[in-house]
Amino acid sequence: MTDDAASTTAPQSDPPGLPLDRLRGFLDREAPGLLDGPLTGRVIAGGKSNLTYEVGDGTSTVIVRRPPLGHVLATAHDMVREHRVITALRDTAVPVPATYAVCADLDVIGAPFYVMERVQGTPYRFEAQLRPLGAHRVRAISERMVDTLVALHAVEPGSVGLADFGRPEGFLERQVRRWRQQLDASRSRDLPGIDELHERLAGSVPAQGDTTIVHGDFRLDNLLVTSDDEVSAVLDWEMATLGDPLTDVALLEAYQTLPLMMDSVAVSDVSRTPGWISAPELRRRYAAGSGRDLGSLSFHLGLAYFKLAVILEGIHYRHTQGQTVGSGFAGIGEATVPLVRAGLAAVKES
Template sequence: MSAEDDYETRIADEEALAAHLGSVLGEVDTYAVERHEGGHSNETLFVTWGDRDLVVRRPPPGETAESAHDVLREYTVLSALGDTDVRTPTVVHACEDESVIGSEFYVMEQLAGDVIRDEEPDRFGTPARRERLGEELVDALAEIHQVDYEAVGLGDFGHPEGYLERQVDRWWKQYEWAFEVTEEVRSIPAVAEVGEWLEENVPEAPTHTLVHGDYKLDNVMFGPGIPPELVGVFDWEMSTLGDPLADLGWMLHFWRDPDDPGPREGDSAPVFTEREGYPTRRELVDRYERQTGIEFENERFYRALTAFKMGGIGEMFFRRYLEGNSADPTYPLMEEQVPLRVQRAKEFIEAGDDGLV
């Protein structure tokens, strides 16, 4: 058995999963499981269960950093948001019994549409539709930040005071966890420099809201029709209560403007947003500020924090690759890409706050 086949087997015992789903959803005659190859964090399985198209979300096999890959956190927030304006899939079931498939997991209804990563769908390829796509992305983020989290039962979902301080500390610790293995291959001295600057320059949050934690273009789905309509927001594993501008800074990291320098090794933003019609980062920020009444100040911090977190995510991926706990072909690339991400954080710090957007 190849390493990849072994990894696929470790993701889910299909017979055990079928038995469990049958006990909670009722028996069916048609059952099939397909692993989704698009994500790089939690594992996603597409499940045909009779006439229902479902999705199973579970963490990757193997040891993970503390608090990473928390799928039941996703289930909690998706359940709470079901009756709000936030665009989420419908959750069906959660299982805390790790003996079923080797980890906790949850089940949700599958939505129809496109998750946009490297290229725009042909149906969106006009200036007016591109503009609307950007507006939908910002509007859906504004809806998240305008949720009355107390009213929907998420008042204890996090501790908003000190959110940014904990973010800096958490991601520094994620590096340290990864370095236990990855420093045998290479070290990244700049991580300490960036982490220290972030610790010393944490701004005061403008307000406290529900935050998604990983909000970007390829974590949402657009429906199959036109004009663009955002129908679902996914990947809530890092959601909590905190500073909404952390979400905005994160989203901007994955959006390129026409006058940006050419893509560099390790860049994660698709280049198609440079095309005619797509809003600029400045226009996205302006719309967000109008929708929420929240001003985007201290941009240098939020942009540097995003790049620092991106590096931390990549370093955890690299550890998992070195330990044989992933078949994802992007993970070995992190050996060279993480130092570039940390360098990007340094560049944001050195740029100052003028003109970063």
């Protein structure tokens, strides 16, 4: 995490959702010596799902992750799973933070959480951050992003103790069903076309290819990038599982397309930056690095747009209920309908 990340709370007080005295007691028991003395903490701005905190003792700092406040969808925000996959990938070519402790006991801070290393790097989210780097560096960063996804999908799950991390059989069918369930749990308004999109996806599930570790939310602002444009860490593993790697590729493409659909920024607008890798170039680079056939991504793109629409609708719902922390949520709900339209266009093409 970067030193210039904005704080949403004064360092002298507990950050929202993180009682520091209880965290102090937990660390003394489970990770003695990690931090010494009184703790300070802040929410790292920008997260629209799980909450990420920087916690320190004046000398050392760590990162703490917990689920969002309030309305939490079933099966989402699983801190124990997130901790497990990061820990498993530590000795692979996939850059991840070191992990220090995990806690599933709700009595400690009121929610499950885990503690990990604070890695140096910047999570680029906006065109305004990238543009000053110049087109050449932007191109390099976007290419290394794709190469990092190739490296993740090259890891054999059993070799890192993740053979039972998911159920690959029927993965795509379950994804369609799961995101419909998540939609129903957050549905608070009329969303034209979203039921048709779900029906078309449910009726056109293709045969699944090989099985890999799937990140589930892979994009540039879930990576940390160093000053020499290398990826130093992949973050936000809350939706990781075993499944079809093309779902990660399609979701990355959906994230790149979203800012071209609307004037406001719902998630990230880095794909507007001069030098950024285009969607066709992204596919070609991934295919060349992975050896996988990306000849047709129609279903996977339709699913990606549906999934992204449901995720953003859930965030919109939490925002309307006053259960989000930080800023940048007001325009989230505007993205749902354009995403549904793009999803319908993709599945109709197939």
